[in-house]
Amino acid sequence: xxxxxxxxxxxxxxxxxxxxxxxxxxxxxxxxxxxxxxxxxxxxxxxxxxxxxxxxxxxxxxxxxxxxxxxxxxxxxxxxxxxxxxxxxxxxxxxxxxxxxxxxxxxxxxxxxxxxxxxxxxxxxxxxxxxxxxxxxxxxxxxxxxxxxxxxxxxxxxxxxxxxxxxxxxxxxxxxxxxxxxxxxxxxxxxxxxxxxxxxxxxxxxxxxxxxxxxxxxxxxxxxxxxxxxxxxxxxxxxxxxxxxxxxxxxxxxxxxxxxxxx
Numbered sequence: 478x479x480x481x482x483x484x485x486x487x488x489x490x491x492x493x494x495x496x497x498x499x500x501x502x503x504x505x506x507x508x509x510x511x512x513x514x515x516x517x518x519x520x521x522x523x524x525x526x527x528x529x530x531x532x533x534x535x536x537x538x539x540x541x542x543x544x545x546x547x548x549x550x551x552x553x554x555x556x557x558x559x560x561x562x563x564x565x566x567x568x569x570x571x572x573x574x575x576x577x578x579x580x581x582x583x584x585x586x587x588x589x590x591x592x593x594x595x596x597x598x599x600x601x602x603x604x605x606x607x608x609x610x611x612x613x614x615x616x617x618x619x620x621x622x623x624x625x626x627x628x629x630x631x632x633x634x635x636x637x638x639x640x641x642x643x644x645x646x647x648x649x650x651x652x653x654x655x656x657x658x659x660x661x662x663x664x665x666x667x668x669x670x671x672x673x674x675x676x677x678x679x680x681x682x683x684x685x686x687x688x689x690x691x692x693x694x695x696x697x698x699x700x701x702x703x704x705x706x707x708x709x710x711x712x713x714x715x716x717x718x719x720x721x722x723x724x725x726x727x728x729x730x731x732x733x734x735x736x737x738x739x740x
Contacts, residue, residue, distance in 0.1 A: 482620040484510040484723035508579030512541030536565035560602035576614035580621035600651035620695040631691035660696040663708040663728045
């Protein structure tokens, strides 16, 4: 089973690129972020035509998330229950026995700003809810655009960017706290080359010069960890004309042994 996350930075603009990528990479689950369109504009028919069911939670101009799945998602939840939020940031469903949370974490703008404070409150609420979800669903994946780096390996210039947005100790504390619930970074379960990034600024030839950050993550529960066989960042779509500034991240998880199996 393959699951992927991709911040497409406007589905209205990049629908052809998403369809092309899915044709070449027929994953079982794709979590999308930054749809930037209202629910009535979501192109469900286009995804149905290539064999995908869709759940979506849109918003005009900003945010918006979706789950595209080969089999229908059950028990779908939108946003973080109990957290009052007018932003469309989270969509959750159960797919083939795996609880999948697709999320677009707040950017935070800059430390000390109102948007940074909102990010801290949102991260606290997310962690509390994910803790409950893990208790109810041991097979869980939390994936999306986290807008947080783990450490200096995730940053093209860790010295000069230390303490700036995506690289603050406050943000990284919350990321570590999510891991401490019983999750692990699927990308780092395997050897990875230096300067492995998932986002590059459009400015200053960021992609060509590999001046990026790894801010798109797939965290898997401890129950799923032994079943993860690989996790990759697919930089191919970043080379498209008018690309998203993010690249897809893909994890592969082998199916659970059948009951009574000797495997």
